[in-house]
Amino acid sequence: MLRERIGKDLLIFDGAMGTQLQNAGLEAGAIPEELNVERPELLVSIHRKYLEAGADFITTNTFGCNRLKMEHAKYGVKEMLLAAVENAKEARKQAGREEDAYIVLDIGPIGQLLEPMGTLTFDEAYDIILEQVEIVKDQVDVVLFETMSDLYEVKAGVLAVKEHTDLPVFVTMTFEQNRRTLSGNDPVTFVNVAEGLGVDVLGVNCSLGPEELKPIIDEILDCASVPVMLQPNAGLPCLEHGETHYHVTADEYVEAMKDYMARGAAIVGGCCGTTPEFIEKLAQAAQKTVADRIVT
Numbered sequence: 001m002l003r004e005r006i007g008k009d010l011l012i013f014d015g016a017m018g019t020q021l022q023n024a025g026l027e028a029g030a031i032p033e034e035l036n037v038e039r040p041e042l043l044v045s046i047h048r049k050y051l052e053a054g055a056d057f058i059t060t061n062t063f064g065c066n067r068l069k070m071e072h073a074k075y076g077v078k079e080m081l082l083a084a085v086e087n088a089k090e091a092r093k094q095a096g097r098e099e100d101a102y103i104v105l106d107i108g109p110i111g112q113l114l115e116p117m118g119t120l121t122f123d124e125a126y127d128i129i130l131e132q133v134e135i136v137k138d139q140v141d142v143v144l145f146e147t148m149s150d151l152y153e154v155k156a157g158v159l160a161v162k163e164h165t166d167l168p169v170f171v172t173m174t175f176e177q178n179r180r181t182l183s184g185n186d187p188v189t190f191v192n193v194a195e196g197l198g199v200d201v202l203g204v205n206c207s208l209g210p211e212e213l214k215p216i217i218d219e220i221l222d223c224a225s226v227p228v229m230l231q232p233n234a235g236l237p238c239l240e241h242g243e244t245h246y247h248v249t250a251d252e253y254v255e256a257m258k259d260y261m262a263r264g265a266a267i268v269g270g271c272c273g274t275t276p277e278f279i280e281k282l283a284q285a286a287q288k289t290v291a292d293r294i295v296t
Contacts, residue, residue, distance in 0.1 A: 013269025014050035036083035047091030054283025102141035172205035203229035210256035227266030234273030246273025
């Protein structure tokens with residue numbers, strides 16, 4: 001059972017999907033979720049490489065797969081969601097990890113602000129998220145809300161999952177250098193609200209690199225009473241010749257993450273700019289961290 005492992009074992013998430021797809025030719029402005037249907041072999045290959053690198057979780061290519069964001073997509077939300085899960089399942093089978101790797105339904109921000117900052121109502125947000133979850137709830141192991149910036153939207157999502165499934169719920173928010181999300185939430189408030197909603201894991205993803213996120217991660221590790229998950233970017237993004245690049249190396253990334261693992265982070269992985277190489281070295285460092293814990 002996954003819930004029995006969370007907080008007990010040091011688990012490894014996968015790394016970036018978007019940058020992997022861009023490296024494979026995804027053009028700016030294109031819809032990544034369409035590739036679930038059009039290029040399943042590419043998605044299977046990316047997932048498999050992360051599994052072979054040591055990831056315990058693979059995240060479906062469904063970050064924006066809701067009816068608002070996919071309004072102009074070539075395919076329906078259901079078709080793209082089901083294809084995404086099938087790709088993850090096939091990768092897990094090819095990697096021989098069907099018994100010990102978990103498929104994560106990835107849900108990003110809906111794409112419209114909730115009232116009172118925007119016009120989307122709480123009930124509408126709840127229904128949009130529930131629609132995604134209902135389609136694949138029997139085929140995934142976890143639901144992850146990632147890169148979130150509005151706790152009200154987080155609440156809608158968590159309730160939609162918990163009131164209709166028994167799946168574990170992970171939530172990671174994205175913070176700016178001022179230690180707040182775009183909607184003004186601070187780390188301590190996030191932890192208090194997420195724990196009150198009964199999430200299984202909470203943490204931070206995207207935003208910044210592991211060094212720049214240190215003050216935020218420190219706050220979360222200090223006050224959280226549920227397992228903490230960390231997926232920083234490979235440093236700050238830089239635009240070069242019209243393309244986004246990240247300049248933190250895998251070794252530098254892992255070196256920065258070692259302290260967080262030693263301090264009790266339960267799940268570690270990577271966000272924008274990270275690759276299977278990052279995850280492989282992170283998994284190796286995690287094994288040493290666990291060994292050191294046993295010795296001490």
